[in-house]
Amino acid sequence: MLAYDVFSAEKPGKRLLLLGTVHGNETCGYFAIERLRKKIISGELLLESGEITTVPISNERAFRQGVRLTEDNLNRSFFWSGDGHFLSDNGNKIVENEDVGNQFDMRAEMGDIELQKKVGQAPSSYEQERAKELARLFVSKDAEIDIHSQTAEGESYCFGQNESLELKSYLNALGTKNIIYGWDKMYPEGDFTSENLAEKMGILGTTVECGSHENPDSIEFAWRVILNALKYLKIISDKTYLQQFVQMDEKYRYQKISKNLRMIKMYRWIDGGKMTHDWKHLETINEGDVIAHTNSGETIIAEEDCLMILPNYHPIRNNEEWFYLAKIED
Missing domain, CATH: 2.40.50.100 (RNA polymerase II/Efflux pump adaptor protein, barrel-sandwich hybrid domain)
Known part of the structure; x- marks a missing residue:
């Protein structure tokens, strides 16, 4: 069963979904989200408005084994919308009561899982089951962040699923050094990532890469991204943000976007x-x-x-x- 927490302020406001360890060996999101949970529970970090849903361990089986995945790539398995409907082969619409099996021939040729099933049929792997569970948490959210790290050393960045002014403003506020556009164009056979699901459900969503797996700095960059998101969405006050901000080492503090890629x-x-x-x-x-x-x-x-x-x-x-x-x- 998927474990998550929902923290709500008395005042209504924006609702943020935070995902960690979608890939089990990318643990910076886990540690950063756990830090947030502990600070909220202890009363050190007060919510001004809105709501935060935290999922520190999105791919529990892979996380426990210390591996990226067990059967499938979870961040290529968001085939279902939040209400359980099956997304079409290009991820751009939701289809009902239709045999969609043949639409995935290209995915099979390219090494992904061949999905020969009808709408509503149960997922065929552990990661697909988790993706369908996670998709339900996207419902009624305003924003989402899927926190990752990478194999190679390199600067932090996030993905822009589209180029709307609203999404660009959100991504710039997160404080990564780069924003990468055009990820979906790399997958003409269908983009089934978490940020694609967020876009199709009308949510400001992104995947953030915080550095290499082994670099402890990745946890601090993930924490900074979370704080910047909470401030931007007005879930925490400027005063609360500043209290947390001054505790960070200077090298982890907010920096403006240097490159669009x-x-x-x-x-x-x-x-x-x-x-x-x-x-x-x-x-x-x-x-x-x-x-x-x-x-x-x-x-x-x-x-x-x-x-x-x-x-x-x-x-x-x-x-x-x-x-x-x-x-x-x-």
């Missing part, structure tokens, strides 16, 4: 391969640089100046995401 390409790990060196997340790649070699004999060369995004040095499945490329926007 645009995703341009994604490469999958097909039958093995090796990168030319240990690329860091957001490392600069020059046009003509050799990025990687595949076991099938292909040499992957940068077609233009770009940045490395989320290099995956430990792929465990054929066709799993290997790395992405992005450009800095003017």
Whole structure:
């Protein structure tokens, strides 16, 4: 059973959903959300208005095992809306009373789970079950943050699912150093991430990457993001925010967005391969640089100046995401 807490102020206001450990080995969200829970319960952090729903452990089985996933990628498994309806193959509409099995042939070819089921049929894996449970918590929320970390070292960033002024304002307030747009364009077969679900349900949603798994700074960046969100949504007062803010080390305090990035390409790990060196997340790649070699004999060369995004040095499945490329926007 999914464990979560709901903390409400007496005064009505915005309602925020916080998710941690959607990937079980990405624990910065767990520790930051647990810190928030303890501060609220102890009375150290007072809510001014609204409501916070906290899920420190979203993927309990993977979290207990210390692994990213057990059967499926939970952050590619949000196939259901909050009311249990099945999302279509491109995630852009909700379908009812329709056999949608054949719509997922492309997903099967690309290494994801083949979904041959009808609307309302039970999920076929542990992560799909959790995704359907988590989706219910999105109902009646105003904002959502899914807190992650990454394998490679690199700066913090968040994803912009769309480019509305409202979402841009929210993302800029979170204080990450970068915002990445165009993630959904990397998945023409369907985007079934938490931020996509948030968008389809009319919520200000994002996934935030707070640094590498092993870097303790990732917990502090996650904590800063949470505080910035609470202040922006007026769930805590400026006074409460300042009280928490001054307790942080200066290097973790709010910083303005330095770069907006645009995703341009994604490469999958097909039958093995090796990168030319240990690329860091957001490392600069020059046009003509050799990025990687595949076991099938292909040499992957940068077609233009770009940045490395989320290099995956430990792929465990054929066709799993290997790395992405992005450009800095003017």
